[in-house]
Amino acid sequence: MTISDAIDRYLHVAGISEATRKAYGADLRDFVEWFGANRPIEEIDVRVLSDYTADLGRARRDGGRLAPSTISRRLAAVRSLVRHALGPARVPDVPLAPRHVQRLPDAPKVSEIDALLAATDPSAGPLALRNRALLELVYSAGLRSAEAVGLDLIDVDFEQEHVHVRDGKGGKDRIIPLGEEAAHWIASYLRTARPQLARGAENAVFLSARGRRLDTSSIRRLLPHPHRLRHSFATHLLEGGADLRTIQELLGHASLSTTQIYSHVDAKRLRRVYDRSHPRS
Numbered sequence: 001m002t003i004s005d006a007i008d009r010y011l012h013v014a015g016i017s018e019a020t021r022k023a024y025g026a027d028l029r030d031f032v033e034w035f036g037a038n039r040p041i042e043e044i045d046v047r048v049l050s051d052y053t054a055d056l057g058r059a060r061r062d063g064g065r066l067a068p069s070t071i072s073r074r075l076a077a078v079r080s081l082v083r084h085a086l087g088p089a090r091v092p093d094v095p096l097a098p099r100h101v102q103r104l105p106d107a108p109k110v111s112e113i114d115a116l117l118a119a120t121d122p123s124a125g126p127l128a129l130r131n132r133a134l135l136e137l138v139y140s141a142g143l144r145s146a147e148a149v150g151l152d153l154i155d156v157d158f159e160q161e162h163v164h165v166r167d168g169k170g171g172k173d174r175i176i177p178l179g180e181e182a183a184h185w186i187a188s189y190l191r192t193a194r195p196q197l198a199r200g201a202e203n204a205v206f207l208s209a210r211g212r213r214l215d216t217s218s219i220r221r222l223l224p225h226p227h228r229l230r231h232s233f234a235t236h237l238l239e240g241g242a243d244l245r246t247i248q249e250l251l252g253h254a255s256l257s258t259t260q261i262y263s264h265v266d267a268k269r270l271r272r273v274y275d276r277s278h279p280r281s
Helices: 003-011 018-035 046-058 068-086 110-118 126-141 145-149 180-197 216-222 227-239 244-251 256-277
Strands: 162-165 174-177
Touching (some): 003 018, 126 216, 126 227, 145 216, 227 244, 227 256
16 A cells, blocks of 8 residues: 555544644655655655654754654654554554653743733623633633634533533543633623624634634634643642642643643742741751
């Protein structure tokens, strides 16, 4: 089987999300350009992946070298393809991706968040009120952009004061407390702004000007890096005394190791507690 045929079959198999299909499709096209479209997939072995990794290490993008995370992702795409086409036993089980240092995500300070939210004038019309409610919720609940726009009306429970995130990354449902400020702005939006935007039977919480479910590109136009609000959510909780396990559950991380990028914040907090509490500090 040629590599091109294997990729076509792999990308159309059931169970792959559209986001994964797009990301892996782009990475596999890069590999095919390097490997050759008509070569058999059976030729992919440790030597091939090692040579490909070396070439990726020399590659440059936007004036700089490819990030280690980019190289790791491209190798993961090729390994996944081989696993699907030839079986797990044929996947080269050798660590090839470069090690990379996990940096603490860039999280705005509380004062910056306050300024960002205050800059959104909710009195400017239904879209402005929607934007304020959306940003308040993303920060208050630490939502991914896709999770925020994916919310249905039934997912916001004002009585129980929580938000039900149904289809987060990895397909894990979770319940997140609904903060007082977020609840206020969402209730205001649902009461006065959403009825002006609604067109027909649409269950989405956040609607576009045409009455359709808002998409993630709209959030990026509103806030170029919406993930920074999610990082702020985690960072500010840790600084306030929350533990990493709690943050893991609230963020919907499958593994604590993913949440441990915030461990530097946690270490600073623990140091402050130690200095304040221990007689020999």
